[in-house]
Amino acid sequence: MPEIEIKVKGYKCNNCGAEWLPRSNKEKPLICPKCKSARWDLPKKFKEKDLKTRKN
Numbered sequence: 001m002p003e004i005e006i007k008v009k010g011y012k013c014n015n016c017g018a019e020w021l022p023r024s025n026k027e028k029p030l031i032c033p034k035c036k037s038a039r040w041d042l043p044k045k046f047k048e049k050d051l052k053t054r055k056n
């Protein structure tokens with residue numbers, strides 16, 4: 001049996017690194033199913049610390 005690679009669209013948490021598949025591809029998950037973080041889709045460099053040190 002030949003091996004093939006099936007690619008599906010999933011999500012990866014930037015907070016804990018968990019990867020999962022969405023139940024529905026229409027809705028974007030609000031929180032990470034593993035760490036329950038609502039900021040799972042934000043870049044890791046985006047932290048409160050950066051906001052505090054940011055001068056504008």
Ligand SMILES: [Zn+2]
Pocket residue numbers: 013014015016017018032033034035036037040
């Ligand atoms: Zn997570």
